[in-house]
Every structure is written in C-alpha cells, then in structure tokens.
Amino acid sequence: MTIQKTAHGTPERQKQRVSDCALSARRNAKKLFPLRVHTGDLERLKSVICDALRLYFYKYQEEIQPWVYFAVHAVWFAVRQLDSRTRFDMLLAAAADCLSAAAATEWEMRTLPDSFASAAVSLGLPEAQVQELQQKRLRGPANPFQEEALLRDILEGVIVPNIALRDKDLELLEDSPMEFVRRDVEGFPACPHLPRRACVSDLIKGMCRLQQQQLQQLLLQLVQQLAGQADAAGGGATERGARLVDSAVFVMAAVASRALHSGAAAAAASPTELAAFFTTHVARELQQQQQQERKCLAVAAALKFLATFRAQLPISLLCESLPLVSALLLSPHEALRAYAAFCMHRLLACRNSQGQRLIDPSSCQPILLKSLSFLRQSLSDVKARENEFAVKALARLLLCLGAAAASESLPLLQLLLQQIKAEASQPGNPVYCHYLFECLAVICRLASDQTRTNAASAEAGASCLQQQHLVEEHVVPVLSVLIQQSQHEFTPYCFQILGVLLEGASRTGTIGSSRLYVDLLEHLLQPHVWVASQGNVPALVRLVSVFLRQLQQQGYHQPQQQQQQQQIQVLLHGRVAQLLERMQFCIYHRKLAAAGFDLLNAIFRFLPFEAYKQLLPTLLTVLLKRAHQLQQQTFNAHLSFSLLLFQCRSPDITALPCGLEQLQQGLLQQVVCAIALPSVQHSLESGCSLSKKKVFMVGLARLAAAAAAAAAEPQLLHKMLQTMETLLSGYDFGSDLLPFVAAAAATERADRRAAAGTDFDPDDDVSWSPATTAAGTAALSGVSAWRYGGFARSAARVAASLAAYDPAEQAARATSQGYVSREQLGVKSTTAGEKGGGKEEGEHAACSMHAVRRKEDGTDYAAAQVRRGQRQSMLLAFPPLGPKESEAIRYRLTIGERGSF
Structure with missing residues (x-):
C-alpha cells in the first residue's frame, strides 16, 4: 500500500528505499511470528x-x-x-x-x-x-x-482437555451476560456457541451409537472424577472449582440426554443416579448461595441441570429447590437472574404423562406468589431491561396462579404497559416484546375469567367487574395509541389483546355498555387497517367475528346497553358490503385465504340471510372465479365447507342452487361434482371433526332436497347420496358402548373451547337440534319419494342414520312440532320402492324406517345417550383438516382494485 501511494511523483531512489523497507518488514514478520x-x-x-x-x-x-x-x-x-x-x-x-x-x-x-x-x-x-x-x-x-484402551485414550486426550471453559469463552459472560445466557440455554448440552464443547458433544453422540454402554460407564467415572476435583478445589467458591463443577454438569448432561433419547442405555444414567448427583454435588451451590458468594458459573450450572432433567428428578426435590430458584430472581448478577427465570419457567411448564403439572400450584402457592413479586421487582429495575426469560417466567406464573394472582395484577399491568411504551419508542429485542404482550394478554384473560366465575356472587361479581373495567381503562388507551401510530411490529398484538378484552366483555354482557367498542368496530372495517400488514388479518377476523356474534347476544337489560347493542347491529347490517370486500381481499391473498373463509363463515353463522341476500350472486362469482384461478385442493376444501355451511344456515334451501343456476346453467352440477364432493371425500380421508361431518351431512341433504338440477340429473343425485352414506358409514349405532365415553366427549369439547379461549366453539356450526335433524330427514325422505326408485334404498338408509343421531325426545319433539311425520316417512319410502325399485327396495326402505320408529319409541333412552357420546368421542378423535401452508409470496392487493361488492 505504501509503494502504491508513493508511485506517482516520487524519485526512483526513494521508491527503492520504500521497497527495501517493505521486504525487511516481511522478513522480520516471519522471524517474529x-x-x-x-x-x-x-x-x-x-x-x-x-x-x-x-x-x-x-x-x-x-x-x-x-x-x-x-x-x-x-x-x-x-x-x-x-x-x-x-x-x-x-x-x-x-x-x-x-x-x-x-x-x-x-x-x-x-x-x-x-x-x-x-x-x-x-x-x-x-x-x-x-x-x-x-x-x-x-x-x-x-x-x-x-478397544477399551482406545476409548480411554480418546477420553483422556480429546474429551477431558476440551470440556473446560477457556478464558475466551467467558469473555461474553462478562461483556454481555444476557447474550451469553441466550446462547447457552438454547443449545445445552450441545453448546453450539462454545466451539470446543460443541465438538466434544458431537464426538460423544457419534461414539455412543455403537459403543454406548461401554463409553457411558467411562463417562460416568469421569463425572465422579471431575466432581471430586471440584470439591477438592473449593467448589463454586473458587474459579477453578466453579469451572470443574460446570464441566461435570456438562458431561453428566451429555451422558444422560443421550441415554434418555436412545432408550437402550437408560440404566447408565437412571433417575436415581441423577438425583444423587444433583443432591451430592450440585444442589449445595444453590443452597450456599445465600450464605456466601458463589461463582456465577457454578450456580448457573446447577440451574441448567435442574431445568434440563426436571422430568427425571423426584417431585419432592423439585419442590425443595423451588425456593432456592425463586431467591435467585433478585440476584445482583444479571446472568443469574436470567438463568433463574429460565429454570422457573421450565419447572412450572413440566407435566407428567397424564398431563398433570409436576409442581402443584395450590401446594406451592406462597412460594409462587413470592416469585411473582420478585419478578415484578426485577423487571422494575432499569438495568434489567429486555430480560425475556423473566417475562416468560412471569407469564407462566400468572397462568399457574390464576385468580390467586389478582393482588399483583394491577401493579404488573402498569409495569407491563410502561415497558411496552418504552419498547415502542425504541424497539429492541423482539422476543422480549412478544412475551410482554403475552403477559398482558394473560392478565386481560384472567380478569374476564374471574368476572365470569364469580358472577353468581353479587359482591364478588361487582368487584371483579370493577377490576375488568380498570384493566380496560389502562390497556385500551395504550393500544389505541400504538395502532394510531402505525407501529406495524406491535399492531397484530394490539388487535389480539383487544380481541381478548372484547371476548371478556362479551361473556360478562358488558360489551354494550361502552362507546369504545362501537368506535373500535368502525375503525376495524377501514381498508388501510387490513392492507397495512398481513399479520393484522387473523386478529381482525377474530375481532369482527366477536362483534358478529353479538347479533345473537341476549340479556341486555339496561337502556344504555340496549342502545349500544342496537348501534352495533345497525353498523354491522350497514357494513355487509365492506365485510365482504375484506373477505375478498383475504381470499385473493395466498397466505390469508384461510382467514378470509373464517370471516365468511362468521357472516353465514351470525348475520341474517336478508342482510346479504342481494350480494349473493356477486359473492358466488368472486368465490368461483378464485377457485378457477387457483385450482388448489386446500382452497376448494374451504370453499366447499363455506357453501355447505351456508346451505345449513340459510332459511331458503333453494337460495344456493338457484343462485348457481342463475349465474350459468349447469353450474350447480359442476360445483357439486368438481368441488364439493371431492373436497368432502378428501376431508374424510384426511380426518375431520364431528362438527364438519355435521355440516357436510346436513348441507348435502338440504342441497339434494332443494336442487332442481339434482332431480333432472340422476348421476348427480346418486353421487350426493353415496357421499352422504359414506359420511355415516363405519359406525354401529346399535352396539353397546361404554358409559364413560359420553363424559369423555363432553370433556373433549370443553378442552377445545378452553384452547380457543372462548365459550363459543368455532367448529360447532350445526347442532343436532330437532329442527335441523328433522328437516334433514324430511328432505331425504322427499328425495326417496322421487320417481327415481333406484335411489330409494340409499336415501332411506341415510335418512335413518341421520335420524339415529338424535335421542328419542328430540325426534318426538320434532314430530310434534310438525317437521316430519313418521307415518309419512314410512309411506313415502315404501311407495318409492314400489314405484321405482320394486318390492325388494321398498321392503328395505320400510325396514330402515322401522329402525327410525324404534329409535323414536324411547325404549332405551339412556343407552342411546351413551352411544351418542361414544360416537362423538370417536369422531372428535380425528384431527381436523388443517390449511396447507402456501408459498411465501407477498401479494399486495388494494380493495379498490378488486372490489366487487
């Protein structure tokens, strides 16, 4: 570089001197290094x-x-x-x-x-x-x-010299403790951030594949050797002892984790040996931390071991260690606070094979409340900002304590809102921000759940309702400011938490008591809110669905609540076109199609048909055009479910067939044969829930009864009846079933609602009410009365199976209300058999209707209830058909370009 800089305008003698100096420097560098x-x-x-x-x-x-x-x-x-x-x-x-x-x-x-x-x-x-x-x-x-000699040589020559932490490895612990903890807990015991330990960990895994028993015995001997050396060196009180403790914990974790994953040599590191190792060599680092200062490395090793093998250690040992871990949440060392919060979260989140928590929150409630207070103090410290482990442990503690954490809820709420405003002004760690909003959502949900639980008691209900209003008063203004400032990183979180608050108000019947929610609904329907970020759309759909659900909400007694409820109804009825435009925006986006169909299903469930009757032809045109463009099985499955749901909910069963035929003659047959029936078959093969089977069954039955094209096309009718018969095939409705299955089905539905965080079951689209079942049975009996006698057997069999879903009282109530007559069913089916299929088909139809009549006699109502519960449990065991993730292409689309409504 020097020669190049002096090349221009320099005498030749000076150039030679510079060249000699460069050569001399190169020779001296070779001698020095x-x-x-x-x-x-x-x-x-x-x-x-x-x-x-x-x-x-x-x-x-x-x-x-x-x-x-x-x-x-x-x-x-x-x-x-x-x-x-x-x-x-x-x-x-x-x-x-x-x-x-x-x-x-x-x-x-x-x-x-x-x-x-x-x-x-x-x-x-x-x-x-x-x-x-x-x-x-x-x-x-x-x-x-x-050869055991070679294994010992590798152990002594490769593994032992490279497991100890070097001074360079600990530089990050001093310079940036939080970054060191993040790297350490993510890969323990693989330790990808420590090159030497990562190599040793990979070597141990590779050698244990074929020489597992022999090598693990040698490694366990090495663990005892390292632990003895650590005790002789003073343990965590000295630097050398702390490094030896850390090395022993690392080797023990590597051996035990390999044994637990493989299962072949689990006896090499049994739970008893793990507990003995922890009690003898590791636990005292946590116990003596209170009396004298211990090195951070040794205490961190004890916390990592406790968090890693929490499922193998005895529960009594975990409960004894919980106060020690809780005390470290206020440690002066930032890394120890992070390690303690990480360990606390892992201990509280661990469950046994029956799904029960290893640490019972009720028995350890005083310690958990003290830990909650410690975490609040730790987060209040300015120096401890962006500790995502503490916020994550805080969310877990709130979930475990539930209503017991009510005394700490408001101080924590104020602290979280302060932290959120600070992060919004200067964004930092995204993981920390995520768990801040998660803690906020937990507090909001606990407030609404507590209000609903104590609704029976007047005093407790009023106190909880007041607390819910306080939560809304603190949270909503902060979230509104973030939304107005277009904080795109935080906007999806804001909408989701507003959805939690809105659902809580919906449960307690206070959604109509505040002007806030009416203003929020007007803001949600603005196009720029949906176009700004695709992360906003799922939360927006959830919010709009909650508002739509309010159209069926009853029980508002105060005049102000009734007035607000009427305003919401008027606003929604007047914004149907905007709702459908938002739906169109979603389905024309590859990654948001599922959210668009969720919004469409909510419209079909809760809005009256008259509100969107005029827009039905345009809606069908948009949906079918998009289906023709994509030609995707996932999109067709969503479309088929929505159309059949509309057929179930619509008071006019001819609306969908007539709407399709008005668009194009023969379109009904094309949609049913090319989209609906293949999608139903694919859903059955993939496994779908009982609620989807209900929608498919009743929707196809009402479609078959209402479709004029089906009467003119025997093949179409035949395919529809075959699909309906497939939906009900494979289940013996007359077999004796175990009595505990009905309770299992009810528990499963409750768990599904709890997982969704709402009392409303999003999959419960069609209930087996007397009107629904009897209408479907009457529709199928009408199908069997057509002149196509060859279909009488299938129609009668499907009608009998459909009617068999309901208990005797519901069928009797349906008959008394005039939905269907048993005599008409038997006469029509027999007549159809005599007209078209002959005596044999007529006898089969009559036998099927006889089975229905025996079902309606109510001779074995208790057994029928048990059988129904068993069928629900069996059908709900199948996983629902999930949306297939589409390719990650950003598809910008404005409402004005595609607006069709």
Whole structure:
C-alpha cells in the first residue's frame, strides 16, 4: 500500500528505499511470528485431510475399511497434541467429525495390500514401527472403537482437555451476560456457541451409537472424577472449582440426554443416579448461595441441570429447590437472574404423562406468589431491561396462579404497559416484546375469567367487574395509541389483546355498555387497517367475528346497553358490503385465504340471510372465479365447507342452487361434482371433526332436497347420496358402548373451547337440534319419494342414520312440532320402492324406517345417550383438516382494485 501511494511523483531512489523497507518488514514478520503463520497453514491441511477421511467413512466404506485402524489412530494422535489456543478449533472440529463418522460404522477385518509395508517405508516410516502397527492391528478387534484402551485414550486426550471453559469463552459472560445466557440455554448440552464443547458433544453422540454402554460407564467415572476435583478445589467458591463443577454438569448432561433419547442405555444414567448427583454435588451451590458468594458459573450450572432433567428428578426435590430458584430472581448478577427465570419457567411448564403439572400450584402457592413479586421487582429495575426469560417466567406464573394472582395484577399491568411504551419508542429485542404482550394478554384473560366465575356472587361479581373495567381503562388507551401510530411490529398484538378484552366483555354482557367498542368496530372495517400488514388479518377476523356474534347476544337489560347493542347491529347490517370486500381481499391473498373463509363463515353463522341476500350472486362469482384461478385442493376444501355451511344456515334451501343456476346453467352440477364432493371425500380421508361431518351431512341433504338440477340429473343425485352414506358409514349405532365415553366427549369439547379461549366453539356450526335433524330427514325422505326408485334404498338408509343421531325426545319433539311425520316417512319410502325399485327396495326402505320408529319409541333412552357420546368421542378423535401452508409470496392487493361488492 505504501509503494502504491508513493508511485506517482516520487524519485526512483526513494521508491527503492520504500521497497527495501517493505521486504525487511516481511522478513522480520516471519522471524517474529513463525509458528502462527506456518502452523495455520498446516492446520488447514490437516483439516482438509480429516474432511476427506470423514467422506470416506460415510460413503466409501469398502475402500477405506482395510485402513480404518491406521486412520483412526492417526487422527487421534494429531488431536491429542493440540492445546487450548483458538487457532486449533477448526482442526479439532474436523477431527471430531471424522472420529464420529468412523465410530458410527461397524467395521470388519480386511487384509492390507502387499505394497503397504514398502509404501510406508518409502514415506520415511521405520520398518520396525510398520511391523509393530501391523501386529497391533491383527491382535485387536476389527472395529478399533471396541478397544477399551482406545476409548480411554480418546477420553483422556480429546474429551477431558476440551470440556473446560477457556478464558475466551467467558469473555461474553462478562461483556454481555444476557447474550451469553441466550446462547447457552438454547443449545445445552450441545453448546453450539462454545466451539470446543460443541465438538466434544458431537464426538460423544457419534461414539455412543455403537459403543454406548461401554463409553457411558467411562463417562460416568469421569463425572465422579471431575466432581471430586471440584470439591477438592473449593467448589463454586473458587474459579477453578466453579469451572470443574460446570464441566461435570456438562458431561453428566451429555451422558444422560443421550441415554434418555436412545432408550437402550437408560440404566447408565437412571433417575436415581441423577438425583444423587444433583443432591451430592450440585444442589449445595444453590443452597450456599445465600450464605456466601458463589461463582456465577457454578450456580448457573446447577440451574441448567435442574431445568434440563426436571422430568427425571423426584417431585419432592423439585419442590425443595423451588425456593432456592425463586431467591435467585433478585440476584445482583444479571446472568443469574436470567438463568433463574429460565429454570422457573421450565419447572412450572413440566407435566407428567397424564398431563398433570409436576409442581402443584395450590401446594406451592406462597412460594409462587413470592416469585411473582420478585419478578415484578426485577423487571422494575432499569438495568434489567429486555430480560425475556423473566417475562416468560412471569407469564407462566400468572397462568399457574390464576385468580390467586389478582393482588399483583394491577401493579404488573402498569409495569407491563410502561415497558411496552418504552419498547415502542425504541424497539429492541423482539422476543422480549412478544412475551410482554403475552403477559398482558394473560392478565386481560384472567380478569374476564374471574368476572365470569364469580358472577353468581353479587359482591364478588361487582368487584371483579370493577377490576375488568380498570384493566380496560389502562390497556385500551395504550393500544389505541400504538395502532394510531402505525407501529406495524406491535399492531397484530394490539388487535389480539383487544380481541381478548372484547371476548371478556362479551361473556360478562358488558360489551354494550361502552362507546369504545362501537368506535373500535368502525375503525376495524377501514381498508388501510387490513392492507397495512398481513399479520393484522387473523386478529381482525377474530375481532369482527366477536362483534358478529353479538347479533345473537341476549340479556341486555339496561337502556344504555340496549342502545349500544342496537348501534352495533345497525353498523354491522350497514357494513355487509365492506365485510365482504375484506373477505375478498383475504381470499385473493395466498397466505390469508384461510382467514378470509373464517370471516365468511362468521357472516353465514351470525348475520341474517336478508342482510346479504342481494350480494349473493356477486359473492358466488368472486368465490368461483378464485377457485378457477387457483385450482388448489386446500382452497376448494374451504370453499366447499363455506357453501355447505351456508346451505345449513340459510332459511331458503333453494337460495344456493338457484343462485348457481342463475349465474350459468349447469353450474350447480359442476360445483357439486368438481368441488364439493371431492373436497368432502378428501376431508374424510384426511380426518375431520364431528362438527364438519355435521355440516357436510346436513348441507348435502338440504342441497339434494332443494336442487332442481339434482332431480333432472340422476348421476348427480346418486353421487350426493353415496357421499352422504359414506359420511355415516363405519359406525354401529346399535352396539353397546361404554358409559364413560359420553363424559369423555363432553370433556373433549370443553378442552377445545378452553384452547380457543372462548365459550363459543368455532367448529360447532350445526347442532343436532330437532329442527335441523328433522328437516334433514324430511328432505331425504322427499328425495326417496322421487320417481327415481333406484335411489330409494340409499336415501332411506341415510335418512335413518341421520335420524339415529338424535335421542328419542328430540325426534318426538320434532314430530310434534310438525317437521316430519313418521307415518309419512314410512309411506313415502315404501311407495318409492314400489314405484321405482320394486318390492325388494321398498321392503328395505320400510325396514330402515322401522329402525327410525324404534329409535323414536324411547325404549332405551339412556343407552342411546351413551352411544351418542361414544360416537362423538370417536369422531372428535380425528384431527381436523388443517390449511396447507402456501408459498411465501407477498401479494399486495388494494380493495379498490378488486372490489366487487
């Protein structure tokens, strides 16, 4: 660089002097740093050789099999001479991968070529040494890793020198404690942020694949050796003792985690041995932390071990350790506060095989409340900002305590809102922001749940209702400001928390008592809110669905509430076109199509048909056009479900068939045959819930009864009846079933509602009410009365199965209300058989109707209820058909460009 800068306008003699100085500096650099430059090149060469050997061990095992013994010993010999300097990390990693590849293969003895000895001598190896190597190879096993001597050599020469933390590894702990904790807890015990430990961890995993029992016994001996050395060095009170404790915990975690994952050698590190190791060598680091100062590394090792093996340690030991972990939440060391919060979250989140918490919140409530107070104090510290582990533990504590945390809710709420405003002004850690909003959502949900639980008591209900209003007064203004400031990172969280508050107000019947929600609804329907970010759309759909649900809400007694309820109804009825435009925006976006159909289903469920009757042709045009453009099974499945749901909910069963035929003659047959029936079959094959089966069954029945095209097309009617019969096939409605299944089905529905966070079951689209079932049965009986007698058997069988879903009282009530007559069913089915299919089909239809009549007699009502509960439990066991994730293409779309409504 100096020569280049002085090249222009410089005398020739000065150029020569500069060149001489540069050459002299280069020679002096070689003299001053001979090892660093030369050794680095040699290490790169050795690393390349190790990589080449690794490829041979993986892919060309036949070619390298005679040389395995020499290759393994050569790699081990090269690694054991390395010291702790950083420039050897690359070679150690390559050598560890090479040894892991060799240890993962079962080698056999092969004869060496005749030219081996002469080639080795020509490369400078003494002949006596070559003969000695050959004799050792012949005396030993075919697989060199079966020799205990080699395993001990690798243990002492590779593993032991590289598990101890170096000064360079601990620099990050001093400079940035939170970053060190993040890297440490994410990969423990693999430790990807520590190069030497990562190599050792990979080597242990590779060697344990075939030599698991033998190696684990050696490693357990090493653990005891390291623990004894740590005790002799003073444990966590000294720097050397703390590093030895950390090394012992690392080796024990590596051995136990490998044994637990494989299962073959779980006895090598049993829960009893884990508990004994923790009690003898690790727990005292937590216990003595109160009396005297311990090194951060030793206490962190104890917390990591407790969090990693929480499921294997005894519950009594976990409960005894919980106060010690709680006290560390206020440790002066920032890293220890993070480790303690991480451990607290893991302990509280752990469950046994029955789904029960290992730590019972009711028995440990005083300790948990004290931990909640400690976390609030820790988060109040300005120096402890952006500790995502503390906020995550706070959310877990609130969920575990529930109503018991009511005394801390308002102070925590104010603290969280302050932190959210600080993060909004200067965004930092996104994970920390995420858990801040999660804690906020938990507090909002607990307030609404407590209000609903204590609704029976007047005093408690009023107090809880007042607390819910306080939560709304604190939260809503902050979220409104974030939405108005267009904080796109936080806007989806704001909408989701507003949805939690809105659902809570909906449960308690206070949604109509505030002008706030009316103003919120007007803002939600604005196009720019939906177009700003696709992350807003799922929360917006949820909010709009809650508002739509209010159209069926009853029980408002105060004049102000009734007035607000009427305003919401008027606003929604007047914004139907805007709702459909938002739906159109979603379905024309590849990643938001599922959310668009959720909004459409909410419109079909809660809005009266008259509100969107005039827009039905345009709606069908938009949906079918998009289906024709995409030609995707996932989109067709959503479309079929929505259309059949509309057919179930619509008071006019001819609206959908007539609407399709008005668009184009024969379109009904195309939609049913090309979209609806294949989608129903695909959903059945993939497994769908009972609620979807209800929608498919009743929707197809009403469609078949109302479709004039079905009467004119025998094949279409035949396919629809076959699909309906498939929906009900495979279930024996007359078998004796266990009585506990009805309770299991009810519990499953309650769990599904609790998971959704609402009393409303989003999948419960069609209930088996008397009107719905009897109408479907009457529709199918009408189908069987058509002149196509060949379909009488299928129609009667489906009608009988559909009617068999209801208990006797519901069928009797349906008959008394005039929905369907049993005599009409029997006469029509028999008449249809006599007209079209002959005596045999008529007798079969009459037998099916006789089964319906026996069902309606109510002779075994209790057994019918049990059978119905068992069927629900069996059908709900199938997972629902989930949306297939589409390709990640950003599809910008404005309402004005695609607006069709």
